[in-house]
Amino acid sequence: MIELTKRDQAVLEAVVTDYIQTGEPVGSRTISKRYGLKVSPATIRNVMADLEEMGFLQQPHTSAGRVPTEKGLRFYLDTLVQFRALENQERALIREAFRGKEQDVKELLQITSQILSSFCRQAGVVLWPRLTMARLRHIEFIRLRPNQIMVILISKSGLVHHSVLVWEEDIPQNELDKYSRYVNELLEDVPLGDVKRRILEEMRKEKVLFDQLYTRALEITTRAFQANLEKSELFIEGQTNLLNNPEFADVDRLRRLLHAFEDKSRIIRLLDMTLKTSSGVRIILGTESELKELQEISLISSPYRRGDTLLGVLGVIGPVRMDYSRIIPVVEFTAGLLSQILEEPEEV
Amino acid sequence: MIELTKRDQAVLEAVVTDYIQTGEPVGSRTISKRYGLKVSPATIRNVMADLEEMGFLQQPHTSAGRVPTEKGLRFYLDTLVQFRALENQERALIREAFRGKEQDVKELLQITSQILSSFCRQAGVVLWPRLTMARLRHIEFIRLRPNQIMVILISKSGLVHHSVLVWEEDIPQNELDKYSRYVNELLEDVPLGDVKRRILEEMRKEKVLFDQLYTRALEITTRAFQANLEKSELFIEGQTNLLNNPEFADVDRLRRLLHAFEDKSRIIRLLDMTLKTSSGVRIILGTESELKELQEISLISSPYRRGDTLLGVLGVIGPVRMDYSRIIPVVEFTAGLLSQILEEPEEV
DNA sequence: CTTAGCACTCTTTTGGGTGGAGTGCTAACA
């Protein structure tokens, strides 16, 4: 592949920058005048023709300006983009928005999503920590009705999961209390992902010591855990921000998009894709997502963590044309801040 | 006020019916031909002119057909509408959709919202039971970190509320366990709305008997309760269904609407309005809502209950032009079915 | 009281025609 000259890159950057700002195809004149390249429109035209041939730009029709292709945007993001770092004032504003929400993790994540959406004027998303990645802090069994046990799981990060189990036998509350006390001791500070394995192991190892009581306690835990393992939740805020983008002025396009949002599992899958990169901001552009409903949008995401444990992913969803130079720093900063807030002092 | 003759009513009904179906202004010819009135278009025109004068119909412009006004719709709803009762098959379908979801109340309500949205092809809404209307089944205090207590409240209907309290003193878990055991006994089967009063009362009455321990237990309960009292949640599903209505083809209108949806508190207030009617389907049409963002939409709602206790409201939100004759029975049936499901046998 | 007929009104659609933006190419220039 042929290298791009400095000038080629400058022109590409100018086209992308202008296009991101205006949403309109960019002409040679505009670039020559507005972006301090000391060459004439005619020269720019030549360069642009080259860039088009290489697949970085495209023309909606003859005699229109150029628009960056996905390949062009990718190149821009990978090598050209100049981040506009956040002002101290902006950092302070974000910090302020978090203030007082540190207690309730659910609320915390929801606020995060709102912050992302309002600061980036797009939709903000935050994926709840998967149970596998969290650590268990507490478990509680409550008898709801005969044969129904509500199990409440609280992870270290403070998230509450609950589900109702139907049990063959009717277990009285005071016995359930014993179970939970036992399990709480047993599981202290063990990664939830290991819980099942660990339980089975213990059962094997000290089988004789377990009376039917404790076996059952572990059985219930296992089942409750299973029920919650797959639950994954998502906060999406600021969907209406998307309506402000001229690319979604078309109702039909919008319908498809919002439809994709309604079935959150798709977005979750998309975010899952980015969970693998253990850190840093990641961008998925249009068709890179491989989900046909989301081909017109792009995702800027970053994982957040608690100490060393990856908890989940947060990010911004918007049209492919977005102000990356600003949004990337915002996502990065927010992810860092959230991680920091979750990194509270360990309990004594 | 002048009475409407039989023929006037028949014409009004025809106009409403046709308008609801097509969304277009209805002409005299259409009515004369399609709705079995044995009079000519000219006669219909005379009747329509009368109805217009009385404020039941209006013309978007001269030489267009007629459209029902809100007053016209109201009259239609109050006296003319003929319900299309649900087929057995449809009932079965709804019942089927509920199957297996009876355990988890949260999931149950979400499914309800989905059912409403997909059966009516509009947005379905379900308002969570307010804590005041529920009854407490269980309370649990868990020490999250030093000075932080997570309180979990479970209502009789199986809903879980939780919140984190910051407490001045650090209370060890085993003491918290005592508190919850105590409070659970104390509050058994008392309406939550009375809890605060009852607690204060008990404190006064038997003041000497309470050592500092129990006083504190009650203090914590009171505060936790307070924190959850105002929380009210809402499920809205099928918002994209609204996009299918031609009345929302205009992006600007849509923006306003979805914006209103994003701030759920407005919808909650709207639903609250209908909570007062203790039973039966209620309809709020356009401007009747007094919320200016929602003037273009209308709400068909019905409360649902558990035994004698009003729990919340469910319903369908859509444009003023909706197929009431079908949606009303669906809402009614669903509310009944949900109530029935919640009406599970009391625990022993 | 009902109906047929007709003129009238208002909207929606259609189809040029025009102006503007931007290109590609060519030829001249450094």
Add this chain to the structure above:
DNA sequence: TGTTAGCACTCCACCCAAAAGAGTGCTAAG
């Protein structure tokens, strides 16, 4: 050899006038 000015050409967006269509109100006759 790379850069620039000039120019013809293309295509879209917009405007406006004309035509089509839908439905009315009014009048006069049944």
